[in-house]
Amino acid sequence: MIRLFVTHDLAPGARLGLNPDQSRYVIAVMRRAPGDALLVFNGRDGEWRAVVAESGKRGAVLQVEAQARPQTQGSDLDLIVAVVKRARLETIVEKACELGVRRIRLVLTERTNPDHVRLPRLNTIATEAAEQTGRIDLPEIFEPVRLAVLLESWAPERRLLFCDEAGDAPPVMDALAGQPKGAWAVLIGPEGGFSPAERARLRSLDQAVPGTLGPRILRADTAAISALTLWQSVCGDWDDRNLMC
Amino acid sequence: MIRLFVTHDLAPGARLGLNPDQSRYVIAVMRRAPGDALLVFNGRDGEWRAVVAESGKRGAVLQVEAQARPQTQGSDLDLIVAVVKRARLETIVEKACELGVRRIRLVLTERTNPDHVRLPRLNTIATEAAEQTGRIDLPEIFEPVRLAVLLESWAPERRLLFCDEAGDAPPVMDALAGQPKGAWAVLIGPEGGFSPAERARLRSLDQAVPGTLGPRILRADTAAISALTLWQSVCGDWDDRNLMC
Numbered sequence: 001m002i003r004l005f006v007t008h009d010l011a012p013g014a015r016l017g018l019n020p021d022q023s024r025y026v027i028a029v030m031r032r033a034p035g036d037a038l039l040v041f042n043g044r045d046g047e048w049r050a051v052v053a054e055s056g057k058r059g060a061v062l063q064v065e066a067q068a069r070p071q072t073q074g075s076d077l078d079l080i081v082a083v084v085k086r087a088r089l090e091t092i093v094e095k096a097c098e099l100g101v102r103r104i105r106l107v108l109t110e111r112t113n114p115d116h117v118r119l120p121r122l123n124t125i126a127t128e129a130a131e132q133t134g135r136i137d138l139p140e141i142f143e144p145v146r147l148a149v150l151l152e153s154w155a156p157e158r159r160l161l162f163c164d165e166a167g168d169a170p171p172v173m174d175a176l177a178g179q180p181k182g183a184w185a186v187l188i189g190p191e192g193g194f195s196p197a198e199r200a201r202l203r204s205l206d207q208a209v210p211g212t213l214g215p216r217i218l219r220a221d222t223a224a225i226s227a228l229t230l231w232q233s234v235c236g237d238w239d240d241r242n243l244m245c
Numbered sequence: 246m247i248r249l250f251v252t253h254d255l256a257p258g259a260r261l262g263l264n265p266d267q268s269r270y271v272i273a274v275m276r277r278a279p280g281d282a283l284l285v286f287n288g289r290d291g292e293w294r295a296v297v298a299e300s301g302k303r304g305a306v307l308q309v310e311a312q313a314r315p316q317t318q319g320s321d322l323d324l325i326v327a328v329v330k331r332a333r334l335e336t337i338v339e340k341a342c343e344l345g346v347r348r349i350r351l352v353l354t355e356r357t358n359p360d361h362v363r364l365p366r367l368n369t370i371a372t373e374a375a376e377q378t379g380r381i382d383l384p385e386i387f388e389p390v391r392l393a394v395l396l397e398s399w400a401p402e403r404r405l406l407f408c409d410e411a412g413d414a415p416p417v418m419d420a421l422a423g424q425p426k427g428a429w430a431v432l433i434g435p436e437g438g439f440s441p442a443e444r445a446r447l448r449s450l451d452q453a454v455p456g457t458l459g460p461r462i463l464r465a466d467t468a469a470i471s472a473l474t475l476w477q478s479v480c481g482d483w484d485d486r487n488l489m490c
Contacts, residue, residue: 091336098467100459133461173478213474214345214483216378222343225467226474229458233418233475238459 002030002038003047003131005138010045014064015053023059026052032060039068041136046071073137074100075236076183078158079228082107082190083114083144084220091221092188093122097129097139099228100237105185106144111192117144151201158183162202163227164210165217166193172211172227176234179209186231188224247275247283248292248376250383255290259309260298268304271297277305284313286381291316318382319345320481323403323430324473327352328359328389329465336466337433338367342374342384344473345482350430351389356437362389396446403428407447408472409455410462411438417456417472421479424454431476433469 004026008016018026026032034052040062041047047069054061079101081092089106096104104126108114122141130138154160159179161172163186169175187202194202202208213226232238249271253261263271271277279297285307286292292314299306324346326337334351341349349371353359367386375383399405404424406417408431414420432447439447447453458471477483 094464095467095470098461098463099471100461133463135461171478171483173484212483214477216343216345216380218343218378219339222340222470225340225470226344229471229474230478232459233416236459238416238457239418 002026002032003134004038004040005127005131006040006042008042010040010042010048010064010067012064012066016040016050016062016064018060018062020059023055026060027055037065038062040064043137044071047136069136071136074102074135075232077101077228077231077236078103078105078185079224080105080107080147080150080160080185080187081224082109082112082147082188082220083117084190086115088219088221089115089117090122090125092224093125093139093141094129095221095225096228097126097135098133099225100135100232101139101228102137104139104141105150106142107147107150108144109147109190109198110195112190114144119143147198148201151205154205154207155183156207158185158207160184160202160205160208161186161227161231162208162210163188163213163223164194164199164202165212166199167203167210169210169212172213172230173234175209175211176230179235181235184231184235186224186227188220188227191220247271247277248379249283249285250372250376251285251287253287255285255287255293255309255312257309257311261285261295261307261309263305263307265304268300271305272300283307285309288382289316292381314381316381319347319380320477321428322346322473322476322481323348323350324469325350325352325392325395325405325430325432326469327354327357327392327433327435327465328362329357329435331360333464333466334360334362335367335370337469338370338384338386339374340466340470341473342371342380343378344470345380345477346384346473347382349384349386350395351387352392352395353389354392354435354443355440357435359389364388392443393446396450399450399452400428401452403430403452405429405447405450405453406431406472406476407453407455408433408458408468409439409444409447410457411444412448412455414455414457417458417475418479420454420456421476424480426480429476429480431469431472433465433472436465
């Protein structure tokens with residue numbers, strides 16, 4: 001079933017004019033015709049069943065029928081990721097969306113070679129990933145800030161899983177076991193690693209939970225997916241016992 | 246430190262003529278000069294320290310000095326993966342190498358839309374990933390076979406983690422907890438999922454261990470990385486308590 005993210009308010013009987021890209025996708029690529037059903041969501045009103053009402057030269061119009069799922073949010077999980085090369089950063093955004101991250105915060109570190117970040121492109125990737133993965137909310141993506149600035153105003157209740165290959169940290173799965181649920185962030189550094197000053201600052205943060213990801217060197221996109229997988233398995237919604245936490 | 250996979254035998258004093266691609270990388274890209282050190286491995290003799298001995302028009306020649314690490318192998322882990330679109334399959338091969346897979350077996354399933362598989366290209370990707378990730382062995386990649394054929398001759402001692410989103414399987418982390426170590430395979434299906442007949446066949450296999458990867462739909466590359474991460478964390482070498490198993 002086609003799922004589309006729309007910006008319109010969703011309610012029974014609402015009519016939604018799709019934008020040119022979505023119209024082309026629904027009509028020309030997926031060959032849907034008037035009367036065919038699909039699903040729409042806007043991140044506020046849950047997921048709704050809709051049908052194609054018009055498919056003319058001015059694009060497709062949908063008519064909203066009934067709510068399929070009420071609005072929910074996933075875990076209160078931030079991914080904080082150093083700006084890496086564009087292709088890897090795009091992969092990380094797609095995968096973070098599939099893995100249920102609520103916010104993506106881009107950071108600049110001492111060893112970051114900042115590539116130009118195109119936030120609209122990253123938002124498009126996140127939207128398409130949300131449509132495909134079955135999410136009914138979109139991750140929010142923030143403009144890059146310096147890591148030091150982010151840590152200065154760190155919220156006291158948010159724990160920070162910090163992948164630290166240089167020290168004596170336990171495996172991430174062990175580091176997370178027994179930790180409280182609630183607000184968390186996962187931090188993935190640049191491919192050159194953190195500087196000694198950054199590591200010391202991270203280690204000194206009360207909320208920091210250091211962990212390692214095995215004996216081999218992982219690229220930034222692999223490290224992000226692996227750390228998010230372990231977090232969701234131990235503290236998040238991959239473990240159905242955690243749904244009520 | 247530069248790491249290179251070579252096919253030569255490695256022993257003290259051995260001289261290795263690099264191929265044109267490697268010569269260009271070492272001399273022109275990384276700007277190494279005679280006397281500079283790097284690391285070489287061939288998958289048989291461990292990892293060795295070598296120095297650039299010549300860097301002329303006919304390419305670079307290395308001289309092997311001393312062994313840095315003896316030959317070891319990672320876990321006895323196969324990744325069995327349906328042939329998916331080329332870009333995603335290439336990502337899966339790169340990530341499987343970073344995540345310590347020993348063999349990659351490509352399979353055709355009922356819902357596979359087989360893209361053309363270029364095994365030499367996949368081997369190049371695996372070699373580059375091994376150089377970058379610090380492995381001293383290379384994963385072996387096999388020509389595609391039908392899934393049914395692979396299952397017919399399944400080795401009795403090899404367990405099979407099978408990601409089954411359609412049933413009532415437990416989360417992968419729970420499915421793996423308490424399982425014996427030893428020989429394993431992780432199976433990742435095509436994006437259209439397994440057919441009912443394939444699921445029944447997999448479920449009927451004595452060695453099959455079904456598990457789920459959370460409430461969202463994952464693309465094949467994400468599912469592969471997530472499942473391999475959980476396997477390495479519970480049964481493999483990401484948990485240092487398992488190193489002796």
